[in-house]
Amino acid sequence: MVNSLIGAIESGLLYALMALGVYITFRILDFPDLTVDGSFTTGGAIAAVMITKGADPLTATLLACCGGVLAGTVTGLLHTKGRINGLLSGILMMIALHSINMRILGKPNIALLGEKTIFSSISPLWLMPFVVLAIKLLLDLFFKTNLGLALRATGDNKRMIRSFGAHTDTTIILGLSLSNGLVALSGALIAQQSQFADISSGIGMIVIGLASVIIGEAILGARTVFFATLAAVVGSIVYRMVVALALRIEWFEQTDLKLITAVIVIIALVLPSIQRSSKQRALGRKRSSEIAGTYGKNTGIGGGR
Amino acid sequence: MLQLTNVSKLFHPGSPDEKIALVNVNLHLKPGDFVTVVGSNGAGKSTLMNMISGVLKPDVGEVRIDGNEVSHLIEHQRSRWIGRVFQDPMAGTAPNMTIEENLAMAYSRGKRRGLGLGITASRRTLFRNQLSRLGIGLENRLRAKVGTLSGGERQALSLLMATFTRPQILLLDEHTAALDPARAELVTKLTQSIVSEMNLTTLMVTHNMEQAIRLGNRLIMMDKGRIILDVNEAKKKTLTIEELLGEFERISGHKLSDDRVVLG
Numbered sequence: 344m345v346n347s348l349i350g351a352i353e354s355g356l357l358y359a360l361m362a363l364g365v366y367i368t369f370r371i372l373d374f375p376d377l378t379v380d381g382s383f384t385t386g387g388a389i390a391a392v393m394i395t396k397g398a399d400p401l402t403a404t405l406l407a408c409c410g411g412v413l414a415g416t417v418t419g420l421l422h423t424k425g426r427i428n429g430l431l432s433g434i435l436m437m438i439a440l441h442s443i444n445m446r447i448l449g450k451p452n453i454a455l456l457g458e459k460t461i462f463s464s465i466s467p468l469w470l471m472p473f474v475v476l477a478i479k480l481l482l483d484l485f486f487k488t489n490l491g492l493a494l495r496a497t498g499d500n501k502r503m504i505r506s507f508g509a510h511t512d513t514t515i516i517l518g519l520s521l522s523n524g525l526v527a528l529s530g531a532l533i534a535q536q537s538q539f540a541d542i543s544s545g546i547g548m549i550v551i552g553l554a555s556v557i558i559g560e561a562i563l564g565a566r567t568v569f570f571a572t573l574a575a576v577v578g579s580i581v582y583r584m585v586v587a588l589a590l591r592i593e594w595f596e597q598t599d600l601k602l603i604t605a606v607i608v609i610i611a612l613v614l615p616s617i618q619r620s621s622k623q624r625a626l627g628r629k630r631s632s633e634i635a636g637t638y639g640k641n642t643g644i645g646g647g648r
Numbered sequence: 649m650l651q652l653t654n655v656s657k658l659f660h661p662g663s664p665d666e667k668i669a670l671v672n673v674n675l676h677l678k679p680g681d682f683v684t685v686v687g688s689n690g691a692g693k694s695t696l697m698n699m700i701s702g703v704l705k706p707d708v709g710e711v712r713i714d715g716n717e718v719s720h721l722i723e724h725q726r727s728r729w730i731g732r733v734f735q736d737p738m739a740g741t742a743p744n745m746t747i748e749e750n751l752a753m754a755y756s757r758g759k760r761r762g763l764g765l766g767i768t769a770s771r772r773t774l775f776r777n778q779l780s781r782l783g784i785g786l787e788n789r790l791r792a793k794v795g796t797l798s799g800g801e802r803q804a805l806s807l808l809m810a811t812f813t814r815p816q817i818l819l820l821d822e823h824t825a826a827l828d829p830a831r832a833e834l835v836t837k838l839t840q841s842i843v844s845e846m847n848l849t850t851l852m853v854t855h856n857m858e859q860a861i862r863l864g865n866r867l868i869m870m871d872k873g874r875i876i877l878d879v880n881e882a883k884k885k886t887l888t889i890e891e892l893l894g895e896f897e898r899i900s901g902h903k904l905s906d907d908r909v910v911l912g
Binding site: 488500502506507509 | 701723724725727728730734738739740742743744745749752754756759762764809
């Protein structure tokens with residue numbers, strides 16, 4: 344039990360970088376980017392191939408990150424310059440990346456057993472908290488710069504930020520490359536921790552990322568960027584814990600995981616809007632009865648008879 | 649300062665929906681001119697604004713700002729010269745960002761947006777001073793999200809943001825139309841004081857005839873994509889709403905049809 348929880352924290356931290364990437368596109372840019380499913384595998388593939396060819400693990404990891412940046416840039420170009428619908432740009436890129444990933448890997452699965460990886464000398468459990476914290480704080484800082492503010496405004500009010508001279512095409516491309524860079528970085532680290540890279544490792548990754556972001560926001564809220572990025576990290580860890588606990592129930596199969604994830608996301612998306620509308624109605628009833636009351640008192644009409 | 653020469657624009661050319669938006673419009677604004685624009689529905693007032701700000705490009709003709717030919721530049725490239733306030737109070741601000749973050753973005757107009765911090769101590773002091781000029785207490789709510797402000801407050805903030813970096817041209821697109829009368833009056837007063845203080849070259853579209861006559865030093869009237877009347881400062885001082893509507897009927901041959909028109 345304790346072991347599986349520690350394992351959950353470890354993989355939660357590794358996937359947290361992916362969740363931060365999804366946070367950037369989904370929450371900041373308001374752009375559900377499906378490239379993630381492909382770029383996660385791209386990251387793992389580049390790192391695994393380079394490491395088996397004898398490259399330095401750190402170099403391999405950084406290059407994997409660059410691969411993700413490139414994938415995000417292409418999705419951004421498709422959407423902004425090619426004027427393709429955002430969701431479709433992501434899907435196209437995801438499909439294209441599947442072939443590219445296969446080319447990189449050369450076969451569906453590469454093992455890293457016995458190879459020197461980043462985690463050969465230090466356990467992920469020791470290294471990852473610092474890496475994740477550093478990246479989270481750097482992101483927070485970036486979103487306070489002039490460029491970062493323009494990026495946030497692009498998702499909040501495009502028309503407004505254009506009227507103040509920011510080119511929203513550029514900010515969208517920037518956000519997508521940053522996001523997919525983080526996703527590929529996460530993929531590269533996961534491949535090194537699990538000691539294999541697999542062509543299908545990215546399937547459903549976007550939904551896991553969404554689940555992490557949403558779970559984290561439900562726990563911590565997202566009042567400021569600081570809390571929102573923290574929420575993505577915490578959400579990623581909690582998600583892994585929930586999965587670890589769910590898998591202890593005998594009836595569940597490993598393959599049910601994606602269904603469970605999808606259900607978590609659906610509940611998390613539907614619940615707030617139901618809550619909001621019922622709260623609105625209750626408030627509306629309360630206020631209208633109050634207003635009706637004051638009208639009678641102030642004017643004397645309808646009372647006193 | 650602003651010069652439009654023979655500007656024409658068609659929407660959906662060649663299709664059954666073809667619509668003439670602007671025909672041969674010539675307009676020249678001197679530095680410091682404050683021009684109000686009135687006209688019926690579909691007269692081309694909004695198209696004129698979009699043509700100046702770069703949202704639309706003219707089919708024919710050219711637009712010059714401060715001597716620069718800008719017809720080929722798109723919106724964000726022209727924004728260094730142009731401040732704009734939209735009719736919709738939601739349009740001019742980013743609701744999920746704070747007041748100070750919104751101001752920081754306005755402050756970066758015309759500058760390269762790099763990795764410098766958007767909000768520094770000295771900028772915050774500047775923002776607070778500027779906000780206090782609005783006189784609605786926003787200077788004490790720098791970290792409030794703009795989405796929590798009322799429509800009037802947002803519009804006052806939009807106006808401040810649009811004029812923050814002293815643009816060459818200020819475009820006001822019925823910016824008080826969506827507000828209740830008291831708030832509209834507040835924003836109108838702010839507009840007057842900011843424009844005269846900074847001596848901004850301003851073009852203001854309005855449905856409020858009384859406002860159109862009262863504000864500014866020049867009034868133009870549009871109909872069917874044309875400027876049909878241009879009233880100078882001297883004539884404008886004695887102009888009444890009845891005269892204005894009468895002029896419109898005489899020149900255009902039909903009544904000013906605008907379901908939103910306010911006589912004041």
